Amino acid sequence: ETGVTQTPRHLVMGMTNKKSLKCEQHLGHNAMYWYKQSAKKPLELMFVYSLEERVENNSVPSRFSPECPNSSHLFLHLHTLQPEDSALYLCASSQDGGLAFSTDTQYFGPGTRLTVL
Amino acid sequence: AQSVAQPEDQVNVAEGNPLTVKCTYSVSGNPYLFWYVQYPNRGLQFLLKYITGDNLVKGSYGFEAEFNKSQTSFHLKKPSALVSDSALYFCAVRDEGPKAGNNRKLIWGLGTSLAVNP
Numbered sequence: 001e002t003g004v005t006q007t008p009r010h011l012v013m014g015m016t017n018k019k020s021l022k023c024e025q026h027l028g029h030n031a032m033y034w035y036k037q038s039a040k041k042p043l044e045l046m047f048v049y050s051l052e053e054r055v056e057n058n059s060v061p062s063r064f065s066p067e068c069p070n071s072s073h074l075f076l077h078l079h080t081l082q083p084e085d086s087a088l089y090l091c092a093s094s095q096d097g098g099l100a101f102s103t104d105t106q107y108f109g110p111g112t113r114l115t116v117l
Numbered sequence: 118a119q120s121v122a123q124p125e126d127q128v129n130v131a132e133g134n135p136l137t138v139k140c141t142y143s144v145s146g147n148p149y150l151f152w153y154v155q156y157p158n159r160g161l162q163f164l165l166k167y168i169t170g171d172n173l174v175k176g177s178y179g180f181e182a183e184f185n186k187s188q189t190s191f192h193l194k195k196p197s198a199l200v201s202d203s204a205l206y207f208c209a210v211r212d213e214g215p216k217a218g219n220n221r222k223l224i225w226g227l228g229t230s231l232a233v234n235p
Contacts (some may be wrong), residue, residue, distance in 0.1 A: 004160070043207070043225040056222075090160055105151070106223065108160035 003027045004109035006091050012115045013081065021076040021112045023091030031096035032074040033106060034066060037088040049074065050096045081116045088113050119144045121210045123226035130198045131234050138193040138229045140208030150191040151209040151223065152182055161207060167191060178202070198233045205230050 004025045013019050025032060034046040048056035049068040063085075065077040074091055092106040120143045130136045142148055149168055153161040165176025172184045182193045193206060209223040 006160075040227065042227055043209075043223075045222050092161075105163055105166060107163060108153075110158075110160045113158075 003107055004091060004093055006089075006109035006112050008112060009110065010113045010115075012117065013078070014117050015081060015083070017081075018077070018079040020078065021089055021091075021114075023074040023076075023109055025072055025074075025091075025093035025107075025109075027093055027095075027107060029093040029095045029107075030071050031094045031104070032068060032071070033092040033094075034074065034076050035090040035092065035108075037090055037111070043090070047076075078114075081114075083116050086114055086116045119210060119212055119224045121208055121224050121226045123206075123208055123229045125229050126227075127230045127232065129232045129234065132200055133197050136195050136198040136202070136231065136233070138206045138208075138231060140191045140193065140226060142189055142191060142208075142210040142224075144210055144212040147213040148191075149211045149213060150182075150184065151211075152176065152180070152191075152193050153207045153209065154178075155205040155207065155228070157204075164193070164206075198231075200233050200235050203231055203233045 007022045011019060031050040033048050036044040036046055045058055046060045047066040052068050052071055063080050067075040088111045090111045091109040094104040094106045096104055122141045124139055128138055151166045152164040154164055155161045164180050165174050165182055167174045167184045173181060175181045180193060180195050182191055184191050205228045207228045208226040211223050
């Protein structure tokens with residue numbers, strides 16, 4: 001489980017705060033992902049970065065802003081969140097073999113439990 | 118449209134007994150199938166995947182899964198359950214072919230909570 005680390009593990013913030021979630025992968029992968037996990041819902045893919053380029057943004061509200069400065073680090077900047085954004089935010093990484101190769105396995109971090117008051 | 122179903126919210130099994138966690142899927146082409154496990158307050162851990170070849174796939178912690186194309190199923194199994202196997206199990210599927218647009222996504226089931234009783 002130390003292959004992908006996330007900080008902080010728990011975060012409580014008010015609706016007017018600005019905070020950032022951090023993810024770091026130590027697996028030498030070239031793709032990173034942000035997911036939102038809410039109770040009784042399927043895992044929601046938020047953003048995908050491959051080779052440090054954002055390749056997917058699944059209609060996520062602009063109050064969530066990702067940043068991928070290099071292939072090992074991924075951030076999720078949060079501002080003016082809503083209570084319904086409270087969830088477990090999971091980061092994952094994989095070795096992306098390119099468009100023609102879709103069998104790559106994603107490896108997950110432990111998540112950040114976010115509570116928005 | 119791609120989809121995956123885990124028909125059981127919860128599975129209860131006695132320690133030492135065999136366990137099965139069910140997963141069925143729907144994709145337009147050949148599927149790539151994955152099982153993950155999530156322990157309380159932890160992220161998802163990869164257990165095993167089916168890409169091609171032998172229909173019986175062996176994975177971590179003694180788990181295995183059987184790919185059945187005619188029944189579009191990929192059930193997770195273990196011959197003898199341990200109390201420590203109690204966790205949330207997720208099945209996921211991706212269609213084969215170029216990973217572009219929506220095909221980049223893994224489609225996830227809602228999860229099955231496994232309780233192994235001593």
